[in-house]
Amino acid sequence: MECERCNHELSAYVDGKLTTREARQVREHLACCRRCREDVEEIQKVRGLLRGSATPQPSPAFWAETYSKLRDHGAQHRPRRTLGRWASAGWATAAGLALALIVFLTPPQLSPAPVETERTVNPATLVSLHATMRADTPLSDLGKVRYALTEANAIDLSDDARLDSD
């Protein structure tokens, strides 16, 4: 580390504000530079003088006068109404909670059942289709009807069945 660069870091070094790497570089430089070592001592002394300097004392009636002025001022004025950090954070939280409540308390909207649209099929087409099927598989109609009867109601289609078998 160069002497000049190191010198700029010495105050922060004395305050323990350098990163581990920076502090190690400064220590390495200090080990071989007497001038910078002296600078470190001087910075420590200046800092010590400031920290140990006397605490100035106000004039005897100063604080009593100051509080009296403050109270007079306070009797006539109130602090400006501003949204402080807490207030704005409070409003943001309240708004978020309200939104969450609306979302969670609203009953889920069931998707409406699709309305069956009445199919309009030409009866002639149905008859023609049925005739074609019957010609291809003559027993299918009878089988379907018998199956339906055993499952649901007992409508006697024997005549029809006989007709079919004929």
Place this chain on the structure above:
Amino acid sequence: MIDILRLWRADPIVRFEALVREHEAAIYRVAFRLCGDRDEAEDLIQETLLEAYEAFGKFAPGTHFDRWVFRIMRNTYIDRVRRRPKVRIDSLDAGVQTDAGQTVPREIIDVSSEPDVQIMARTLDGPIQEALQALPEEFRTVVILADIEELSYEEVAKVVGCPVGTVRSRLHRGRAILKEKLKKYVRF
């Protein structure tokens, strides 16, 4: 806890005064070191506290009241310095014009020979304050907050409103200037 709640529900001026009382020594110290003069420091504190009370609604409870006041104090101080009338600086070597139009040598009173000034000079507080006053305001504030009030670099940065790196360099330069100024009083 109950005391804190009671205080918080109290009138704003009562809460404000309680916080000022808690930090009055630090508030006075910073003002005095910034101004270097008792009367000026006291005026600065009163102006700062009235400003701070007006803005008390912005103060976030639970944060450092003293740091918040320091920030207002610094701004108030800068405003006061700007408002201060520009003074005409005369050379001490130049003569003084009399009413009759004659130029006569200036009489200079050497205050350093006065006993109370001598006493002050013997203590180191005078030279320290003198050296602080010689610093530009931005260096002085940083030195006062970091070295006298022992705030961290981050806290100083918040009060002054500059990056931490700037605090670091201002503090270094400020200490270097102080060292030069104090050399005649202290053997380094």
